[in-house]
Structure formats: structure tokens, C-alpha cells
Amino acid sequence: MTNIISTHQLTRTFGKFIAVNAITFEVREGEIFGFLGANGAGKTTALKILTGLLSPSSGSATVAGFDVKKQPEQIKRRIGYMSQKFSLYEDLTVRENIRLYGGIYGLKMSEIKSKTAILLEKLQITEEADKLVGSLPLGWKQKLAFSVALLHEPKIVFLDEPTSGVDPLTRRQFWELIYEAAANGVTLMVTTHYMDEAEYCDRVSIMVSGKIEALDTPRAMKASFGAEDMDEVFRKLARGV
Amino acid sequence: MSKAKITAENLSKSYGSVQAIKDINLSVQEGEIFGLIGPDGAGKTTLFRILTSLLLPDSGAATVAGLDIVKDYKRLRTVIGYMPGRFSLYQDLTVEENLEFFASVFGTSIRENYDLIAPIYVQIEPFKERRAGALSGGMKQKLALCCTLIHKPEVLFLDEPGTGVDPVSRKEFWDMLRNLRQQGLTMLVSTPYMDEAELCDRVALIQKGEIMAIDTPKGITASFRQPLFAVRSDNMYQLIKDLREFEGAADCYAFGEYAHLKLEQLSESWKLSESSIHDFLLSKNHRNIEVKPAEPTVEDCFIELMKN
Structure with a gap:
């Protein structure tokens, strides 16, 4: 299996503070990879480096075959990204958002048109196409944002707490979209504070104080920590309780 | 029979054509941790803002600590503590300055009510010279809780204290709430995390502005009858x-x-x-x-x- 992300001793410091401390890991093509850690563990900094938004202080990493230090612009073109905090423009309509992102990623007008129709149909929101995104329920927005992040057919999509605050039903519908994307060969790197969602990942890593302290399948990780569920693994690792 | 610290009768509120909450009825007993469980957009924050006198309902009535939320709003504000969902302390003041500020607003001092906040404050006291904006998520929560408690309120309103906070910090936060309950505080806590329902004495499940069920966590799960x-x-x-x-x-x-x-x-x-x-x-x-x-x-x- 080929690796779509590969890091070696990746490090980022801010002054004296070491936010990311020599992390080395791989993400395989087509897997759902859970990137977990407590607040302040360094997840966001690592994600910023991997999405080409921040340069590492030392070490190296490649994403989709490109070097994060030398080719960040190439990386940005080939990845998708969504988070709860930033996803779509609330004061644009559904259709306008799709057109905007399609344009940013260099899709042709004809492609944008056909993809818009498919996307609206799939999410069953054709009737809402000309409504402002701000007027949609959060769950719909998140599903739409994810679909928009997939518009340019990226090989890998980064999802930063995509289901935070979403109702339990929509949260599951969202995960089915993730499964579906993975079944189509897309690699997904997901952060979440819902530990039940950690169970849905093929493999997970847990960051503690800038380092990756554990990386394995959820089942193997639970076995090696003698834990009932991922919540317990997380607590044992993050606080030693 | 213990007495009700919070009562709400047929509370409704709309913003234009959007009905945020609809005919909300509930009562929270003294010393209870009452959970308001529902996703974003369910109406939790609207209900909190009405009960803390920051927003007027379109219809219905409510009391907190025996005070009417409309007529007695001035007195009401002195007996409640409200921790909004978004971190709302002064980022450019230090930990200690924030606490002093909130104490002085309510005409008290850190020293006067130190006992109440001590179990929580000792955890952040080593960082008291640090600006609030530079604290980690878990520490911000602890400071916010201290600031909410510093005037010794009777009723606490905690709006999504766990959102965006990692599972370990969330668990610590709930431990603190249970300690506070032992001191007789009544708490209304909202959360989108369903597993936190188990930590409440009673819960209301809320969705699209309406309460779908109110019961103890055990009572809620007992109502599930299918295999x-x-x-x-x-x-x-x-x-x-x-x-x-x-x-x-x-x-x-x-x-x-x-x-x-x-x-x-x-x-x-x-x-x-x-x-x-x-x-x-x-x-x-x-x-x-x-x-x-x-x-x-x-x-x-x-x-x-x-x-x-």
C-alpha cells in the first residue's frame, strides 16, 4: 500500500515552545485516519504544516508526493479541507458557494455546472440551491461543506472537527459520507473530540504534548492499553489516569 | 419535596420567521444538575439567555431562585452565575485580574469567597500572572468557572462548557460540577454530547426548539422498548x-x-x-x-x- 502522507522528524517551534516535536508517521492511501489529541497537543499546528499553510522548523513531510517545505502550493491544489469554524460563505447561496470553490480550484464552468447538479441531487437539497448557506441547519452546512471540499476530486481531505455540535443523527449521516469517500479511494484525515468517532477510523494516532504517543488501529490500541473503549485509551495516554 | 429553583412555563421566542424555542416547560429542583441536551441550533442558548434575563420571551413566564425573569431582573442577575458558550473573559487581562474584575463588579472580593473557588482555582493559580488569552482550552474553562462562581451565586447556567474541549478536560470539568452540587448549587448545563447526559440528575432532550423528553437518564433509556x-x-x-x-x-x-x-x-x-x-x-x-x-x-x- 502506498503512503499519501509521510513525515520524518517533523518539528515546529514557536520561540521556545515546541508545538510539534519530531513526529514521524505515515498515512496510507484510501484510509480513514483519526488524528487525535487533547487541546494544545499540537494537532492544529501539524495539520497546518500538512496542508501547506505553515512551514516546519525542521524535519520533512510529503503530502500526495509533494514536499511541504518546497511545494506547498502544489499541495494546496491537491487537497480538500473543511472544519467547523471555516467551511462555506454564509452570505452566499448554496449554488454560489459551489461555483466559488469550483472556480478557485480551476474547474471549467461546464464541469462546475454538472457537478453542482450531481451534488445537489445527492444531498437532496436541490430546492435549497438558491438559499443563503447561513439559513441552512448546521448539519446540512457540514454535509455541503464536505461535498464542496471533494469537488476538485482531491486525493486527500483534511477534516478538522467536522461534526462538532452536530446532532447524533446528522453526525452519523456525515460519517456515511466519509465512508463513501473512502470507498471511492479518497484518503481522509479527521480530528474529533467524539471518541466514538475514533472507533470509525481505520487507524488513529494520539498526540500528547507535541509527540505522537500511539498509532494503531482502534482495536489494537484498546488491546494494548487494556481499555474498554477509545475514551479510556485517550484518558490513559493524555493524562495517565 | 425540594423547591424549584428554575421554573419555565410555555416559554416561546422567535427571531423573525424562525421559531427558536416553542412552549418550553421545565422545572429544576434545588441542588440538581439539570442537563439540556441537544445539537447546535436546538434553542439551548436562547433558553439560557431568557432565563438569565438577557433576552425577553415572546410569551410564557419563568422564575429563577423565586425571582421573575422580567420584573425582578436586577435582583436575579445578582444571584445567578452565567457561563456563556463562547469564552467571554478579557483575553488581555491576566487570570487574577479577570477574577478580581468579576468579583468587584458584584461588590465582593476574591478573598471573601475564596473557599468556594479554591478547589478549582488552585489548579490555575500557578498561572495567575498569565493573560487569559494565552491559556489552554481546559484552563480557560476553569478560569471562566471561577469567574462565574466568585459572587457565590445560587444558580449556575453553563452553556456548552464542553464544546471544543478534549475528553479529558471535559471529564475534569464534570468532576468540578459534582463537587459544586454537594455545596447546594443548582445547575442548568447544556451540551451537545449525549454521553454527558448520564452525568446529570435529570435531562431534557431538546431539538428544533422543542423538548422531546424530560426525565432522569435512566428513565429516558427505559422508554426505549424495541430490541x-x-x-x-x-x-x-x-x-x-x-x-x-x-x-x-x-x-x-x-x-x-x-x-x-x-x-x-x-x-x-x-x-x-x-x-x-x-x-x-x-x-x-x-x-x-x-x-x-x-x-x-x-x-x-x-x-x-x-x-x-
Whole structure:
């Protein structure tokens, strides 16, 4: 299996503070990879480096075959990204958002048109196409944002707490979209504070104080920590309780 | 019979054409931790803002600590503590300055009520010279809770204290709330995390501005009557899709490492269902199949109520 992300001793410091401390890991093509850690563990900094938004202080990493230090612009073109905090423009309509992102990623007008129709149909929101995104329920927005992040057919999509605050039903519908994307060969790197969602990942890593302290399948990780569920693994690792 | 510290009768509020909350009725007893459980947009914050006198309802009435939320709003504000969902302390003041500021606004001092905040404050006291904006998420929560407590309120309103906070910090926060309850504080806590319902004395499940159920966590789960199974195999996505086709399946959704399968009704015996589910999955080429009866959780109940 080929690796779509590969890091070696990746490090980022801010002054004296070491936010990311020599992390080395791989993400395989087509897997759902859970990137977990407590607040302040360094997840966001690592994600910023991997999405080409921040340069590492030392070490190296490649994403989709490109070097994060030398080719960040190439990386940005080939990845998708969504988070709860930033996803779509609330004061644009559904259709306008799709057109905007399609344009940013260099899709042709004809492609944008056909993809818009498919996307609206799939999410069953054709009737809402000309409504402002701000007027949609959060769950719909998140599903739409994810679909928009997939518009340019990226090989890998980064999802930063995509289901935070979403109702339990929509949260599951969202995960089915993730499964579906993975079944189509897309690699997904997901952060979440819902530990039940950690169970849905093929493999997970847990960051503690800038380092990756554990990386394995959820089942193997639970076995090696003698834990009932991922919540317990997380607590044992993050606080030693 | 203990007395009600919070009462709400038929509270409704609309913003233009959007009905944020609709005919909310609830009462919270003295010393209770009452959970308001629901997703973003359910109306939790609107209800909090009405009960803390920051927003007027369109209709209905409510009291907090025996005070009317409209007529007695000035006195009401002195006896409640309100921790809004968004971090709302002064980022450019230090930990200690924030605490001093909130104490002085309520005409008191850190020293006067130190005992109440001590168990929490000692954890952040080593950083008292640090600006609030430079604290980690968990520490910000602790400071915000101290600032909410510094005037010794009777009733605490905590709006989504756990959102965006990691599971370890969330657990610590709940431990603190339980300590506060022992001191007689009444608390209304909102959360989108269903598993936190179990930590409350009673909960209201809220969705689209309406309360779907109010009960103890045990009472909520006892209302779930259909047979429920936890099932797993090597391919979760395919498993869920296949189980939905199982004869008698009412619903199927991911639940941690298992899928939860809800059946229409108990046809013959649980054991029989178990083995027929197992055989069905074998015929669909699943591997490493495990099927067992599952205890319904508050989250299962929430999903069921949402679908009805």
C-alpha cells in the first residue's frame, strides 16, 4: 500500500515552545485516519504544516508526493479541507458557494455546472440551491461543506472537527459520507473530540504534548492499553489516569 | 419535596420567521444538575439567555431562585452565575485580574469567597500572572468557572462548557460540577454530547426548539422498548448498509466500534434474533462477525425521538 502522507522528524517551534516535536508517521492511501489529541497537543499546528499553510522548523513531510517545505502550493491544489469554524460563505447561496470553490480550484464552468447538479441531487437539497448557506441547519452546512471540499476530486481531505455540535443523527449521516469517500479511494484525515468517532477510523494516532504517543488501529490500541473503549485509551495516554 | 429553583412555563421566542424555542416547560429542583441536551441550533442558548434575563420571551413566564425573569431582573442577575458558550473573559487581562474584575463588579472580593473557588482555582493559580488569552482550552474553562462562581451565586447556567474541549478536560470539568452540587448549587448545563447526559440528575432532550423528553437518564433509556443489538464485522460501512436490509430492521447506525441495529419488534426470542442476524451477515460475506444484545443509551433514544 502506498503512503499519501509521510513525515520524518517533523518539528515546529514557536520561540521556545515546541508545538510539534519530531513526529514521524505515515498515512496510507484510501484510509480513514483519526488524528487525535487533547487541546494544545499540537494537532492544529501539524495539520497546518500538512496542508501547506505553515512551514516546519525542521524535519520533512510529503503530502500526495509533494514536499511541504518546497511545494506547498502544489499541495494546496491537491487537497480538500473543511472544519467547523471555516467551511462555506454564509452570505452566499448554496449554488454560489459551489461555483466559488469550483472556480478557485480551476474547474471549467461546464464541469462546475454538472457537478453542482450531481451534488445537489445527492444531498437532496436541490430546492435549497438558491438559499443563503447561513439559513441552512448546521448539519446540512457540514454535509455541503464536505461535498464542496471533494469537488476538485482531491486525493486527500483534511477534516478538522467536522461534526462538532452536530446532532447524533446528522453526525452519523456525515460519517456515511466519509465512508463513501473512502470507498471511492479518497484518503481522509479527521480530528474529533467524539471518541466514538475514533472507533470509525481505520487507524488513529494520539498526540500528547507535541509527540505522537500511539498509532494503531482502534482495536489494537484498546488491546494494548487494556481499555474498554477509545475514551479510556485517550484518558490513559493524555493524562495517565 | 425540594423547591424549584428554575421554573419555565410555555416559554416561546422567535427571531423573525424562525421559531427558536416553542412552549418550553421545565422545572429544576434545588441542588440538581439539570442537563439540556441537544445539537447546535436546538434553542439551548436562547433558553439560557431568557432565563438569565438577557433576552425577553415572546410569551410564557419563568422564575429563577423565586425571582421573575422580567420584573425582578436586577435582583436575579445578582444571584445567578452565567457561563456563556463562547469564552467571554478579557483575553488581555491576566487570570487574577479577570477574577478580581468579576468579583468587584458584584461588590465582593476574591478573598471573601475564596473557599468556594479554591478547589478549582488552585489548579490555575500557578498561572495567575498569565493573560487569559494565552491559556489552554481546559484552563480557560476553569478560569471562566471561577469567574462565574466568585459572587457565590445560587444558580449556575453553563452553556456548552464542553464544546471544543478534549475528553479529558471535559471529564475534569464534570468532576468540578459534582463537587459544586454537594455545596447546594443548582445547575442548568447544556451540551451537545449525549454521553454527558448520564452525568446529570435529570435531562431534557431538546431539538428544533422543542423538548422531546424530560426525565432522569435512566428513565429516558427505559422508554426505549424495541430490541437493540450491537453488531460488528470487519467492514463497518458495508455492515450498516447490509443490516438495513435485514428483515425486521427498523434502523441501523454506527455506534462506536459497533453498529446498533434496532428491530421492529421482539418476534420470538433474543437468542433467535442474534443467530439469524449472524447467519444473515455470513450470507453477505462478512467476516469476524459479533452480535450481542445492547443496552440503549441516551443517544439511541435521541436518535429515535428525532426520527418520530
